[in-house]
Amino acid sequence: MLIMIRPSGEIALKSPRSRRNFEYTLITNIRNIIGEGKLWRSQGLIFLEINNDNINDLAQKLSKIFGIASFSPVIVTEFSNLQDIIDRAKQIFSDIVRGKIFAVRAKRVGYHNFTSLEVQRKVGEALFPFSKGVDLENPEIEIFIEIRNNLAYFYHENFKGPKGLPVGIAGKTVVLFSGGIDSPVATWMMMKRGAIPIILNFNLGGNVHKELVVNELNVIKKWSGGHKIKVFIVKGTDVLIKLSQIDRGNRVVMLKRIMYRVAERLSERVSAKSITTGESLSQVSSQTMVNLYVTEYGIKFPIFRPLIGFDKEEIVEVARKIGTYEYSIKLPEYCAISTKARTSVELNEILQQEEKVNLDYDKILENSEFIEI
Numbered sequence: 001m002l003i004m005i006r007p008s009g010e011i012a013l014k015s016p017r018s019r020r021n022f023e024y025t026l027i028t029n030i031r032n033i034i035g036e037g038k039l040w041r042s043q044g045l046i047f048l049e050i051n052n053d054n055i056n057d058l059a060q061k062l063s064k065i066f067g068i069a070s071f072s073p074v075i076v077t078e079f080s081n082l083q084d085i086i087d088r089a090k091q092i093f094s095d096i097v098r099g100k101i102f103a104v105r106a107k108r109v110g111y112h113n114f115t116s117l118e119v120q121r122k123v124g125e126a127l128f129p130f131s132k133g134v135d136l137e138n139p140e141i142e143i144f145i146e147i148r149n150n151l152a153y154f155y156h157e158n159f160k161g162p163k164g165l166p167v168g169i170a171g172k173t174v175v176l177f178s179g180g181i182d183s184p185v186a187t188w189m190m191m192k193r194g195a196i197p198i199i200l201n202f203n204l205g206g207n208v209h210k211e212l213v214v215n216e217l218n219v220i221k222k223w224s225g226g227h228k229i230k231v232f233i234v235k236g237t238d239v240l241i242k243l244s245q246i247d248r249g250n251r252v253v254m255l256k257r258i259m260y261r262v263a264e265r266l267s268e269r270v271s272a273k274s275i276t277t278g279e280s281l282s283q284v285s286s287q288t289m290v291n292l293y294v295t296e297y298g299i300k301f302p303i304f305r306p307l308i309g310f311d312k313e314e315i316v317e318v319a320r321k322i323g324t325y326e327y328s329i330k331l332p333e334y335c336a337i338s339t340k341a342r343t344s345v346e347l348n349e350i351l352q353q354e355e356k357v358n359l360d361y362d363k364i365l366e367n368s369e370f371i372e373i
């Protein structure tokens with residue numbers, strides 16, 4: 001089976017050099033996920049030739065590879081004149097249009113002594129006797145013919161890809177991953193823009209919490225373009241004990257600040273250039289603008305919050321689509337940190353209390369558990 005893969009439109013707009021890099025990364029990711037077959041680039045498209053004839057199985061996998069806009073199983077023919085194309089189209093599609101209202105769509109690249117419109121008309125005429133009729137506006141089935149120089153590609157199925165950019169082209173980001181609904185979605189959105197996530201989780205609920213995080217990451221892994229996901233699990237309860245020394249109203253922001261600090265250290269170690277969180281503005285008390293300002297004060301990496309303008313319903317919709325929602329809702333309440341924070345903490349107060357708590361962030365990281373998914 002031959003599959004024509006159309007990269008995201010955004011990739012085509014890049015300079016030739018970037019475009020080549022993006023396409024090569026996409027090819028590597030496809031190879032890692034599919035694990036067999038031959039892949040090559042041709043005029044802005046990617047082709048995959050594979051022995052497996054199960055398109056549904058393949059479509060499941062390709063539809064989760066970022067950087068793919070759409071894909072179609074195609075039949076390719078070399079031709080020397082329009083009649084060759086008409087004959088081949090008849091062979092391929094007469095059964096497929098049987099009893100259906102159809103339309104032919106043709107595209108052409110290169111020099112030919114016929115137009116795309118002529119191809120549509122002539123192939124339409126040839127298939128008409130087998131069909132229930134033609135309707136260009138509302139067909140039951142569409143027949144596509146893409147002519148590129150002396151090759152014609154025939155297909156009638158078009159599967160959607162997830163668009164975005166191939167995972168890997170943007171470098172690494174350390175994701176503060178709670179296991180709740182939001183941070184898995186934030187991870188997915190960063191992957192969609194080409195970032196490789198390095199996961200940092202503060203375990204606040206023992207094995208139950210860990211298992212949940214691992215389950216979610218197994219789902220997310222399906223979208224990673226074959227990249228392994230590195231996970232650092234910090235024993236969050238040790239940090240919580242330290243927090244008992246400070247004001248109750250400041251604890252949530254302080255815990256977040258500690259998470260950012262450890263994420264900062266991890267970013268240095270793994271050469272990530274940003275930190276990602278699942279925060280969205282004003283969602284809970286720790287996510288007011290003031291509290292976000294205080295939380296990230298002095299952190300040397302940019303903090304990316306891809307969900308900042310999303311409301312909960314929109315986040316849930318994405319979580320359901322990617323498949324993490326069913327796990328996230330099982331996260332016990334004690335693993336979330338967003339209870340009872342002051343909506344507006346004082347920066348100086350927090351900085352003083354941070355000194356008092358005096359944590360060794362490197363040590364916290366060194367004592368973390370590392371797994372790879």
Ligand SMILES: Nc1ncnc2c1ncn2[C@@H]1O[C@H](COP(=O)(O)OP(=O)(O)OP(=O)(O)O)[C@@H](O)[C@H]1O
Pocket residue numbers: 175176177178179180181182183184200201202203204236259276277278279283284286335336337338
């Ligand atoms: N235990 C944790 N380990 C790592 N990061 C965390 C943890 N708890 C929270 N975070 C980070 O802080 C963000 C905000 O968490 P918070 O609990 O305040 O809100 P939330 O909206 O419930 O987020 P989520 O749905 O991701 O748990 C999370 O999206 C995540 O990036």
